[in-house]
Amino acid sequence: MKYCCWVWTALAVLALAACGVEAAPAGDAAPGMGAPAPSPLPADAPTAPAGYRVAVDDILQLTVWGEPAIQGVYLSVTTQGTIDAPVVGSVPAQGRTVDEIKNEIARRFVEMDYLRNPVVQLTIYQLHKMKVRVLGQVQRPGLQTMRDGDTVDQAVAEAGGFLPDTAGLAKATITRVGVAEPIPVDLDAYYREGDMSANIRLKDGDTIYIPEDSDNRFFVMGYVQQPRAFPYKRTTTATEAVSQAGGAVPRGSLKNTVVIRKPKDGQPGERVPVDVAKVMRTGDRSGDIRLEPGDVVFVPETKALDLGKIGQVLGALANASYLSRIGFF
Numbered sequence: 001m002k003y004c005c006w007v008w009t010a011l012a013v014l015a016l017a018a019c020g021v022e023a024a025p026a027g028d029a030a031p032g033m034g035a036p037a038p039s040p041l042p043a044d045a046p047t048a049p050a051g052y053r054v055a056v057d058d059i060l061q062l063t064v065w066g067e068p069a070i071q072g073v074y075l076s077v078t079t080q081g082t083i084d085a086p087v088v089g090s091v092p093a094q095g096r097t098v099d100e101i102k103n104e105i106a107r108r109f110v111e112m113d114y115l116r117n118p119v120v121q122l123t124i125y126q127l128h129k130m131k132v133r134v135l136g137q138v139q140r141p142g143l144q145t146m147r148d149g150d151t152v153d154q155a156v157a158e159a160g161g162f163l164p165d166t167a168g169l170a171k172a173t174i175t176r177v178g179v180a181e182p183i184p185v186d187l188d189a190y191y192r193e194g195d196m197s198a199n200i201r202l203k204d205g206d207t208i209y210i211p212e213d214s215d216n217r218f219f220v221m222g223y224v225q226q227p228r229a230f231p232y233k234r235t236t237t238a239t240e241a242v243s244q245a246g247g248a249v250p251r252g253s254l255k256n257t258v259v260i261r262k263p264k265d266g267q268p269g270e271r272v273p274v275d276v277a278k279v280m281r282t283g284d285r286s287g288d289i290r291l292e293p294g295d296v297v298f299v300p301e302t303k304a305l306d307l308g309k310i311g312q313v314l315g316a317l318a319n320a321s322y323l324s325r326i327g328f329f
Contacts, residue, residue: 012148017040049149050122054101055204056081057128062105064239065119074125083292087114098122132202134159136210151199152185155208162187165231168213175207182209218291220245222299223252237288238274241297252299254280260291 054060058077062085064070075083081094083101088108093101101242102122109118130146132155139160146155152174156162162169169188176183187210189195202208217229218241225246230236236244238259248254254277261270276299277290291297 046254047061048098048127051097052124052148053095053097054124055128055148056094056122058093059126060093060098060101061123061125063085063121064109064115065114065121066268077128089113098124128204130202130203130204130206132208134210135207136172137163138210139163146202150202152187152202152208153181153190153199155202155206156210162210165233166212168211168216171213172208174202174212175202175209177205207210218294219296220299221296223249224299225249232291232293234290236291237285239276239279239285239288240290240296242276242299245297248299251301253277253301254299256300258298258300259291259293261297262294262296 004267008013054077056077056079059235060075060077062070062073062075062081070086073086074220075085075093077083077093081092082090083093085091085105088105089110091101091104102120105122106118106120109115109120123169124265127148129150132146132150133142134144134155135141138156139162141159144155144158146158152172169191170186172185172187173182174185183200185208186195186198213231216232218236219227219229220241224242225248227245230241230244234246238257242248242254242257255275257276259272259274261272263269274289274297275287280283
């Protein structure tokens with residue numbers, strides 16, 4: 001009888017060996033019969049960049065082969081930068097790679113004499129969400145939720161994009177935690193010229209600021225309905241500028257409109273007469289001119305040009321603080 005039992009046992013072992021299954025020594029955690037399969041990662045599980053280092057609020061998934069109680073266990077990285085793994089307890093995680101954390105967990109199993117040959121599987125289940133502020137000349141300024149590895153253009157897109165008429169893209173900045181000075185980011189070079197060096201990767205807590213482009217404007221002054229500053233466009237003409245300002249008031253003389261160009265490189269300012277009334281009446285644009293950034297379209301009160309007032313405007317163009325005082329900035 002004992003001989004028969006021995007024979008059947010030997011045959012069972014041979015059958016298992018033929019199937020490629022090895023019996024693990026006591027206390028080992030090698031894959032074998034009776035060990036639940038690890039929980040699969042979701043289809044949309046994140047793919048971390050090569051060499052990614054774990055951050056606070058990341059969620060890891062831990063499986064130890066042969067340990068039914070440690071199958072697909074979720075481990076959240078705490079604000080202290082640690083995870084609380086079953087059996088081994090608190091493990092430093094922040095700033096380390098997944099492999100480094102996995103190796104420490106396996107080492108602790110051995111040191112605690114809990115498992116002799118632990119087979120540990122550790123993966124990233126969910127990456128932390130970065131918080132980035134996008135402020136200034138964008139459609140929806142405020143706090144944006146981003147992913148690790150996202151760049152400036154993605155954050156701007158999340159904010160609805162920049163305001164094309166007022167955004168000072170060339171003077172954008174990023175304020176970063178631990179960095180004393182704002183980081184200049186020439187988004188104009190990125191969007192208009194494809195300069196990828198300006199599209200830097202973001203960090204948690206960054207603030208992107210796109211200022212208003214106070215230089216890229218023109219002004220309509222004098223006897224118009226809405227005298228003020230307007231966003232500059234390359235195609236805008238003097239007549240269109242007057243129209244944007246609501247046209248002339250009854251006392252305004254469109255015929256004697258003057259475009260006043262600010263001084264450049266020590267040269268005196270320029271006065272260019274434009275008969276806006278004729279352009280509007282006839283549709284003949286040959287007498288119209290395209291504006292340049294900083295131009296002032298001046299509509300006088302009477303049919304006779306008041307050179308004194310025009311001289312005052314030219315002087316004001318050399319002193320930007322004047323325009324600021326009268327509410328143009």
